[in-house]
Amino acid sequence: MDHSMSDDNQMTAIQHMQSWLSACDEQHTCKALTLDRPSWLVDTVEYCIVPGSNPNNYVALSYTWQDSASSENKEPFQLLEDNLQILTQPDSLRNHSQSPLPKVILDAMELTNRLGQRYLWVDRLCIIQDQETATISEVMRMDQVYVGAYVTIVAAAKFGLFDKLTATLSDPRFKNKGRFNEQSWEIRAHYSSVADSKWAERAWTYQEAILSKRVIFFCNRTAFWQCECATWDMKFLSPGKDLDETASAMSEFSLMRRFSVPSYPDFGLYMDLICPYNGRKLTDDKDGLSACLGILNRLAPSFPGGFMHGLPALFLDYALLWQPLKDCYRRTSTSKNARYLPSWAWCGWECFVDPWSFQASFCLDGNDSLRKDKAGSWRLKNLVSWEASSSVRGYDRLEETSDQLSTELPQLSVPDLQRKETNMTDPDRKLSTYGSMDNDIESTFLSCLAERAFFLPSATLRIEHNQPPLKRGIMRMFAEPILNEKPLSSLPSVVVLQNQKGVFCGLLRITGDAECERGMPMELVAISEGSASVKDMAMCFEEKVFQNSQYCHPGPFNAEYDSEGWWTGVSGGSSILDENNYEVVTEGDYEENRILSDNCLCKDCLCEAHLEDDAIREFYNVLWVRRENGIAHRVGCGRIIKDYWRQNEPEKMRITLN
Template sequence: MGRFVCSAIRRLLTPSPPISESVPDVSPQESPDVSSRESLASTIDYGRLLRWIKTCDSRHTATCITIPAADRPHQIPEWVIDTQDACIVPGRTATRYVALSYRWADALSESERLMLRRSNLAEFQQPGFLSEGVASRLPQVIRDTIDLIKKLDERFLWIDRLCIIQGDEQTRFQAEQMDEVYSGAYFTVIAAASSGLYGQGHSRQASSDSRLPRHSPLEALAEYHYSRLLKSKWAERGWTFQEQILSKRSILFLDHEVFWDCQHALWDEYKLDPDLAGSPNSYVTPYNEMARRLQSNSWPDFSLYIELVCLYNSRQLTDPGDALSAFSGILNRLGRSYPGGFVSGMPRLFLDAALLWQPFSRPERRTQENGGITPIRHLPSWSWCGWRCVVDPWSLRSGLAYIDREDTLPTCGSASTWRTENLVHWSVLSKDMTKKQILPEPSLLETYKSLLQGEGTNLPDGWSRRRKWLRVFFNHKSDPDTRFQHPVPTVQTPTDVPNQETWPFLVGEITRAMLRVRSILRPKDAIHAEAAPKISVFKLRQFTEGPDDIDDICSVVCLQDHRCRWAGILRLMGDDEIHVGADIELIAISSGSVAVSDLESSYEERIEKDGFWTYRGGLTGIFFDRSPSRSGSLLPLVSLGNPLNGAKGNEIYQFYNVLWIERKDGVAYRKAAGRVPKTIWEANCSSPARVVLG
């Protein structure tokens, strides 16, 4: 089944190989620049675009077509552009509308600064206002899109800068309703070309059949289109990620090409044609799969959350403080199946597992810029949203323990034994620390885990117990094809009200310990090997590529206690001021366990043991400096300590998940995360005391 993180993340998160290495050249033939943007627009077959729309209308009605506006009042934007009258009108007057997803200019010139504001709202509503002289102040991509909509016989268009009042107190609220805007659109136009809607530089000409790959032309074409899309500037921006995921269907414009992407098909100008008789002629992409799951899930799918966070969090934002707002539409959708919703981007139900997130490469702390719509305090250090980085999906794997092992995709390797157990009764605090809200969901999840035991245990509504051979698993009535290790809480009464909050502080009674830095393992060298000819280039796409620069690879800190015993490992977030022999403060946020056989694939323990880590399926190897410490304050370890040394594969390693913290004005901030052996922690920790995480 397609419910797990590995395939989508490995296909979409990692950089694609150059086209010449990945698929045969299926790009359009290019010729020298013939004239101008108008000549490029004139080569678009608008009849083909209309045929895509109408074919999807007739074939995919149940999944791709938005329901009538009268039946979805919450999905109607406040304002839309009437392209016929060249002004904005109330959204409720439009029977349907098209949405635009595009990239704001990095440095807006005076001519590009036409936006809807409270001060010019009356002018925007005057027929003809968005034509003639005023139109010249709009970016070319907006002018092109307005022209496109008219040619496709549509009338109403939604564009953020012209349909959301900018700088208004309602701006943030409307920005956080993006899921309604894009999922409610008739279709979305995605402008991913380098200039305007149509691009620049060359004319467009369809490729000949002789240039198509022989082995799998449809998949290769789809890979080609998405490799180009993911390399565009549009794909680097934060807001555009949810705009595509939330759209049920889109027409995508890149330089020299255009293609269609909906819940059931991908069509283009070359070979993927809905009217091509007698052969398969559509292709479902990983984005389609995620979009369908996002629209229809009836239970809290943590694997989908992992996929979306890992694909999003490295994207750029004009204002870093908007990191949560640019993801809020996705959280709104996920929240419909997550009891309790989200707090600062973290699922309350899976909070213990989510707090274990690690950066895939060195992260950058997000700071507030002028004009942002989210206070920086709402991007706390304990949440991934407080840092710009690719989140390592493997660091969150213990949160998938509720899914039956046999349902795990083969690409994820053997069944994982990683487990996380709730340790702290968490609460959140308001900005002024006067308001407190208890988070009962992590403890509730622990209660559901206990339902695995005992045949006579009464199950929550909707759940049933099954047995296959000697194994017991569970099903939920809403999704009988998915098997669960144990029941999980579900939303009993779905609501359309967004269920996400941005409390800046996380608080609980937590044990702490002072441990000593034994060594710091930093990357020092890399070796690269070429793929063997017999290894498929398509298969290579499934391997993790690793950071582009060796300096971006995270270092590992090895710890010892004051009795010179090995005391665990941390993954550093960056170039923090830390030296061998320093005493650092750690807090235990949960307990965990794993079989030694699974621990062998862990980044931190493997580097500490071997001083080596590989990417790209072993084709790239990174060496870490393991030279002996020169600190005279450290004595030899009384034991090697690393659980990989001499342990058998079926042995269970028990540990505490810890955060290295730094305190400022009574608030603790995350500096790194890692693991400490259970016996070592319990021998060194204090009694639980109140800790406020910011």
Template sequence: MSLPSSDFRNIRHWIHNCDRLHTDCPPTPNQYRQPHEIPSWVLDLRNGCIVPGSTASRYVALSYVWSTIESEKLTLELWTGNLRQFQKSGFLDGMKQGFLPEVISDAIDLVKQLGERYLWVDRLCIVQDGRMKRSEIENMDNIYSGAYFTIIAAASPGLYVNLDRRHRAPMGVSFFHRYLYDKLLKSKWATRGWTFQEQVLSRRSIIFVNGDVFWDCRNSLWSHENPGPRKEAGEGYDTYSQKQIDNHEMAVTVPSTAFADFRLYRELVCLYSGRDLTYAQDVLSAFMGIINELSHTFPGGFVGGLPVLFLDAALLWQPFSKGKRRVWTQGRSEDADMPKTNLPSWSWCGWHAVVDPESLHVRSLEWLRPQMRTKPIVTWSVLSEDLRLERKLPESRILENYCRRFLDWGDWDTPPGWSRHDIRYPPPRNSTWTYCDTRSPKLDPNLFYTFTHISDPSKLFCHPIPMVNPGRKPTAHPQNWPYLHCEATTGCFKIQSILSRKSSAQVKREESRISSLHVPFTSLDKFHGGPEGEELCRVVSLTDADGQPAGLLRIMDDDTEIRPGQEIELMAISLGSMGWDETFSSYEERVDLLKSADYPRMEHSFVRDPPSDDEDGTGSETAPLTFRPRRAAAVETAHSRAARPWGRKGEHYRFYNVLWIERRGGIAYRKAAGRVAREVWERNCGEKLSVILG
């Protein structure tokens, strides 16, 4: 099977146009890169062998899925024992037939036809049993971002599957591009963990998905329906060359911003966290290229996949749907000398679950969360596998210091690179900006104050945030240290009731509602439509020792041992506050109060075990009450039936962010996360004690 001539002409045309029109797409040539940024080996297709990456002027990279069926065959891989053979001229030409997966053979042929000489393929360019394999894996950000372009093989088993499109009905360009990405998202390639960073880090890609091939770079998306501009540079540029997809998973790139972009981090984590890995212990390695890239702008670096600067907020992550623990997978020889410590329960990387984007917010960045605030109350440190080494994480307190410093307006000068903008209060009716309340009693009380950074004036902040010193190396914490340590208060509470999704009780909404919502990446089907009914997370309501309402938890897995009346231990990790409306629209509160989980395309009803006194088991249980503004009267009626620790409309809810912990061998493991009302917690908690989270 070969590539149709029309597709081959298009590919050459796309490469040529991107080279001449997009100055920010082509990578830095190898001769101008640092030695550690270049792969150790690349395939020299002219001589049929591997050569040091430093000898190649540029190279093409391949992103594909390792087939479990092929792994049982005698496939060619680079090992210490055959390293010398691989370097002999003509070796690969003689071994290619029958010893390489079809996708690699197709990629070799394509690169040759395009006139390129060098190709990087992981199984042929990384010594699979070599001592440098770990460093090569951690260098993925440089390998893929430095490639001339990347071939993404989302087709199976080879690149050229069903590329005959003569009988396909024509469709509009914008619709067709969405169709392409939908196909890509449904491919096996898009479910695998390793392929995520390979696409995200690539500056430009040729994507093969069953029946189609298209070009995706930082500026344009071209396909056979829209092959791109035909004019020379400076003579015009067709508007359809620019990306027409607002919200698509595979078009994410890591831009070069000068500040720590928590919103970008949130998007990347939510899109990656639910992906599959053959070996669970690879979950951070397969994300390490992205972490390396982000570390250049995140003061304090990362621990367990969480940014230290935003650690208190990042620890509040919640699953979007039911998950399960990622447990160390046995059977791989290179893992023999590594400690078999399970992945941290406190981080998303320790769970196979899609992270709920609504659970990750930082007030300093999220203008759509004007009344939400998280304040640190503990000092964190990270511990080694044997618990003998400890490293403090002082950067986790810096953000709160900035919050206090710059929200007390008029006392401090704006840091270099930042600008303050004064906006008259109230904002104009036709304004498209949403402001947090940054009016100052010390200055004009009728002014809002917003901040922007010179690197991206379009992004608004409530206050400046810490920056990485330009000449300083990124902070590198050991990512495999699985323990967090702090001094925290704990308390015992009882499970009052458990709310589970009611079997077969769901209402599907009209599809037309989707287009009315313009939400970043969350408009993807897996977020926009909500989880499958049986995958909805359960909610636990808590009481204190006196039987008074205390708070709510979101259960992360399908544990059948959880029961009403069970006494559990909680630890407080931060203080929080938010407005009544924000509290009432959260997943846990909707489920607890209305017994309904409401998504743009689906709503589900829940049943309480055991039923509360005001539930008759009929009407309130069978007719889900959906939380919308027009249901305000019904909401108030429901609210009046039970005392809520978060107060009534117009009030602020002040609470402690808590983790349900289970202790085993002196180590505490996260079981669930949620909130307990501040006054309830302070009435029931004990003295601070040392807690090690594993």
């Protein structure tokens, strides 16, 4: 077994890391930005906490609190109001009477010192954990902490920096043998190791690596470097090799190279950042928004109007159409007096977000020709004027305009950025800007004057494996995320919608675990108009489920995927021995609807006979809502064919969402 950290040239791991830092300092521009300093830092020489106002470099640590749990079940050692003064005394981190410092923090302190740096930022020692105001303030500027770090240490190994509890920097038992001779495959292997770690499952760690300008990753038995310009390791990928080749190879896996503040509201970048974040795990669900505020803060300068619970005010109509990709659960906080995150925002749910649910927005991405091509015929038209509020009594209006976007972008209706006071109970109330995080956290209610109508569920469709499913692996979400639709059995249920006459009217994807009751009308709210060709619509998830259901082509099928794991269609044969063999089943106690089943090939069903039809289908984007004390809560999102919506005589009324 290889117990060293040296390569063929007998360089130690520390020497490798020092060479990475030196090469990046000399050759690259991806150095730490000079921003507001953290409030507190760990002095790794004096072993105490010091004010962060000193101008020296500091190293940041990204780790999971599970790695730092005490083996004796004592309270975790952390910075509190009561011990703040004590921990500012030299050697206080050695001689304190509380539970010992976690090994991952001790290892990070030693590494910081051996890299020639003195100061380390660790959240549990540099944020006063029992002082709510201080905690919120630090969380709101988490982007500045990591962007301002000289380098960030990512502890993604089994025991923080190492794969053994007894390992140290002197004998870390790393294997430095490369597995591949090609740079792109070596980089893929490194990121695969990170993706398989507990670190990659946690929500807070996601933004910590993305926000950092330079990162040293510690995985099981290996370590590697990532910055905005290169990826290096201790074997094949080293400073001095062709930088363009290395940068090109790493671009597939890292958002870091793209994540400088863009000069225009890049919805595509926003989507790439948010979709793989929202399914990560949190200890407390109330942090669903807080754990990504750093990312939103970095995007905010280029998004006029800022964000409303993570949704860009500028593109609110597009963002409200988010859909869960796989399993989806409502976030409910365990903290007393904590506000629930709103149901209309993705942060109110634990789920990876389906990037294809934003397909109508792909045409907004002026700098990404590939994504614009994927937009196809999908288009969206604004329908309502949204208003936001922290209570049900007063709202700040977002009026419609089309002059806020660059002339390079399509002239589409987007919410106005001007805020107008409509609170009749307090006309002197001061308004904050949408760019402030206070507003992002407080504005939990959305209101609009919109049309609503009631439709009936014909059936709820769900995809099942036709064999016992294989053990599910970890979804590989780190860096340039790999989102996919495997296995199909993990995808959400789809509701088939009909009117009172039993005519097919549309499809809807359930958010969470809401169930449809037989014969019970579903309240739908039209939030925007949309259009797409019949051919393009037939390729969306809901339509593919419907096409393979009892209404069109019932029975088992073998799923086909593209190279990225997205469901593209079905193959002719089927075998229960194939792991890709599925069947769409009907949930609930529903009577088979004769009009739907006997008229499957009518003009309103997108079956094979119509796949070549390029005619444009118009529809309404709708939210399925359920009410509590008069307030509407989102439980689903889908589309209703425009003609059938109008025939159903919708009523216009004020809708308040939370």
